[in-house]
Amino acid sequence: xxxxxxxxxxxxxxxxxxxxxxxxxxxxxxxxxxxxxxxxxxxxxxxxxxxxxxxxxxxxxxxxxxxxxxxxxxxxxxx
Numbered sequence: 001x002x003x004x005x006x007x008x009x010x011x012x013x014x015x016x017x018x019x020x021x022x023x024x025x026x027x028x029x030x031x032x033x034x035x036x037x038x039x040x041x042x043x044x045x046x047x048x049x050x051x052x053x054x055x056x057x058x059x060x061x062x063x064x065x066x067x068x069x070x071x072x073x074x075x076x077x078x079x
Contacts (some may be wrong), residue, residue: 054068 002011026038033040062068062076 022039022042026036026042028036028038031073059070059075060067062073068076
């Protein structure tokens with residue numbers, strides 16, 4: 001459990017700040033994907049993190065959105 005200021009403002013703010021400074025970190029002017037290794041690596045890491053968080057949020061929650069392992073309590077879907 002995080003304090004609401006940390007969970008709702010600080011962590012998303014840092015993430016958005018890092019995304020905002022990405023163009024200043026990778027100053028490669030080339031438009032060929034084979035020359036943009038850093039940009040491709042950063043985008044791949046972002047997409048993989050997004051996919052992992054979606055999987056955890058979908059399958060590793062129980063009643064009341066509490067964290068639980070699906071192999072212990074089964075998969076919980078409540079619409």
